[in-house]
Amino acid sequence: xxxxxxxxxxxxxxxxxxxxxxxxxxxxxxxxxxxxxxxxxxxxxxxxxxxxxxxxxxxxxxxxxxxxxxxxxxxxxxxxxxxxxxxxxxxxxxxxxxxxxxxxxxxxxxxxxxxxxxxxxxxxxxxxxxxxxxxxxxxxxxxxxxxxxxxxxxxxxxxxxxxxxxxxxxxxxxxxxxxxxxxxxxxxxxxxxxxxxxxxxxxxxxxxxxxxxxxxxxxxxxxxxxxxxxxxxxxxxxxxxxxxxxxxxxxxxxxxxxxxxxxxxxxxxxxxxxxxxxxxxxxx
Ligand code: SF4
Numbered sequence: 664x665x666x667x668x669x670x671x672x673x674x675x676x677x678x679x680x681x682x683x684x685x686x687x688x689x690x691x692x693x694x695x696x697x698x699x700x701x702x703x704x705x706x707x708x709x710x711x712x713x714x715x716x717x718x719x720x721x722x723x724x725x726x727x728x729x730x731x732x733x734x735x736x737x738x739x740x741x742x743x744x745x746x747x748x749x750x751x752x753x754x755x756x757x758x759x760x761x762x763x764x765x766x767x768x769x770x771x772x773x774x775x776x777x778x779x780x781x782x783x784x785x786x787x788x789x790x791x792x793x794x795x796x797x798x799x800x801x802x803x804x805x806x807x808x809x810x811x812x813x814x815x816x817x818x819x820x821x822x823x824x825x826x827x828x829x830x831x832x833x834x835x836x837x838x839x840x841x842x843x844x845x846x847x848x849x850x851x852x853x854x855x856x857x858x859x860x861x862x863x864x865x866x867x868x869x870x871x872x873x874x875x876x877x878x879x880x881x882x883x884x885x886x887x888x889x890x891x892x893x894x895x896x897x898x899x900x901x902x903x904x905x906x907x908x909x910x911x912x913x914x915x916x917x918x919x920x921x922x923x924x925x926x927x928x929x930x931x932x933x934x935x936x937x938x939x940x941x942x943x944x945x946x947x
Contacts, residue, residue, distance in 0.1 A: 819831045898912065
């Protein structure tokens with residue numbers, strides 16, 4: 664969650680989320696729409712979809728208990744090597760080494776050589792003599808790296824590895840940032856009495872599991888829509904991962920739509936359906 668949004672947003676959301684879903688069984692009375700609605704604002708919506716699928720498997724196959732077996736964990740949708748190792752080490756305190764970006768950076772700098780995650784896991788296994796508290800070991804490695812062996816300005820003079828680290832006191836490029844992609848987009852609010860128009864086959868690449876408002880990317884929809892007036896109602900910037908959008912929102916007045924793949928939703932139902940934050944900002 665923290666890859667996509669701030670600690671503050673997650674802090675507020677996670678409390679409500681855990682109140683609604685305190686354990687795997689609590690998902691039984693829910694559906695994907697409910698889950699997406701609780702997840703709304705946290706981004707990476709595919710993870711919510713995978714979580715929902717995984718929870719169903721855990722409830723049906725493992726009687727509501729998360730297995731502590733790596734191969735069983737890897738069979739769950741959305742669970743890869745890192746997540747399986749993180750669940751085992753951090754969740755069950757069992758022998759596993761989740762290699763996150765911090766641990767990878769720390770070891771790679773010390774030996775000044777790029778290795779695969781499997782090789783990094785082997786190095787950690789050889790180095791970790793205690794062989795007991797895997798949870799503390801992983802968390803301390805992650806925290807040590809993020810607070811001392813920082814991405815662009817490592818604190819080498821303070822570092823306990825400085826005497827044998829092959830990258831000690833090296834300069835690291837501060838300007839290594841993701842390439843930002845700028846894009847201008849129009850979104851359209853189309854009302855008919857107390858109904859609002861959504862599109863079922865959007866060309867906007869994000870939030871595929873949600874109902875979408877039509878946008879300037881939906882060329883087919885636009886070519887099948889006529890209207891009397893296009894009134895601009897709001898304009899704002901919005902970032903999703905490394906995409907920076909300049910969003911302009913228009914109301915299309917007295918419109919006539921000859922496009923089939925749409926869905927009309929009653930205004931008073933909008934609160935109940937799952938909508939990503941972007942669409943809420945467009946509408947309210
Ligand atoms: S000496 Fe510097 S580069 Fe090496 S591990 Fe420590 S903080 Fe990182």
